[in-house]
Amino acid sequence: MELELLGKISMYVMGIVLAASMIEAVVLHFKYKGTEKAFDWHETWISLVDLVGRKLLAFLPISLATPVFNFAWEHRIHTVTTNTALTIFLLFIGQEFCYYWYHRASHTIRFFWANHAVHHSPNQLTLSSAYRLGWLTKIAGSAIFFTPLVWFGVKPDVVLAVVSINLLYQFWLHATWIPKLGWLEYVFNTPSAHRVHHASNEIYLDANFGGVLVIFDRLFGTYVEERADEPCRYGLTTPVTSHNPVVVEMEHWVSLVKDMFNAKSVSDAVGFLLRPPGWLPNGEGQTTEELQKRAKAIEQQPAHVGH
Structure with missing residues (x-):
């Protein structure tokens, strides 16, 4: 009964999300029609295809995180009951901390970036x-970053539910049309x-990894x-x-596999897998650090002042 209720809530929430993104799309379409900021419906289309594809692939029993979660739960050091305000x-806060490091790793480890790059691929930022x-x-298993919560004793489904709320x-x-919000920032x-x-401006790269809060960004110097x-x-x-959804979804994975396959050594192959996006063995790549240093x-x- 509880799962059925959660399923219905999830369906209603998704309906609201889709409706809001479509309303924004229509408004932006007419607002910027005929201007250099003209709304690109291809971006919305690709996002919708991504959503449908993810929902379908979710039925496949393939996940790097699931066995890790199961192991952590079997060897948990405590059992947490979320029945008090303090526990919640x-x-x-624990989930937010884990999310920060998951998100930061998704920008600094190429394996995780291969999937996360899809989220950053829109050239227009919209609700979709x-x-x-x-x-x-x-399949990429980014949920493993939340394993400490499970190991400490939070049920895996509760952890995933909190991440979903995040x-x-x-x-x-x-939404790019919402201005700065004063002290909330x-x-x-x-x-x-x-x-x-x-x-993608050099000065903005790899910043603000928090989910709901930015306190860990401020604490660790990434704000x-x-x-x-x-x-x-x-x-x-x-x-x-x-504008091909398959290309958008898979090009970074294909590029990663090619670089690893063509690597001149095992250490270089591992570097392509685990070092930041843009890394090259000769040190002349385009990682965030290198791009910002050059800029x-x-x-x-x-x-130069002319005479």
């Missing part, structure tokens, strides 16, 4: 971008903070504020130009 609060999460999300909160963060993940996260003099440029550093060097070059 601690679970929320929120549910473009990558077909191979389940992701649901982030839906509205993909210091604590919560907001549309402004998330615009920075989705931006970057949106600047009025630096408009966000959305998409990947190498923009996606294909800073150019910025610090003295201006």
Whole structure:
């Protein structure tokens, strides 16, 4: 009965999410029609195909996280009951901490980035971008970052439910028309903070990894504020130009496999798998660190004054 109720709630929530994203799409279509900001319906189409594909692939009994969760639960050090406000609060903070490191790893470890790049592929940030999460999300096993919660004694289904609520909160963060929100920016993940996260400008890369909160970004030095003099440029550093959903979903996986297959050594192959996106063995790649270092060097070059 409980699972049936949760299923109905999930269905209703998904309906609201889809309706809201479609309403926004129609409004933006007419608002920017005939301008350089013209709404790109291809982006919405790809996000919808991603959503449907993920729902279908969810039926496959393939997940890297499931056996890890099961092992952690069997060897848990405690059993947590979420029947008090304090327990729920601690679970929320623990989940937020795990989410931060999952999200940060998804940007700094190429294996996880291969799937997460799909979420960052839209060249226009809209509400529909929120549910473009990558077909191979389940198979990639990113949920393993929440294993400590299970090992501590939180039931796996409770952990996944809390993570789902976290992701649901982030839906509205993909609205570019919501301005900065004053003091809320210091604590919560907001549309402004998330615009920075989705931006491909060098100064904004790999920032603001929090889900609901930005306290761990501030604590670990990854918080970057949106600047009025630096408009966000959305998409990947190498923009996606294909409107083919399969290409968008799989190109980073294909690229990863090719690089590993063509690697000159085992250590290079492992580097392509586990080092940051853009890494090259010769040190001349395009990782975030390297891109920001080059941008800073150019910025610090003295201006040439003509005589």
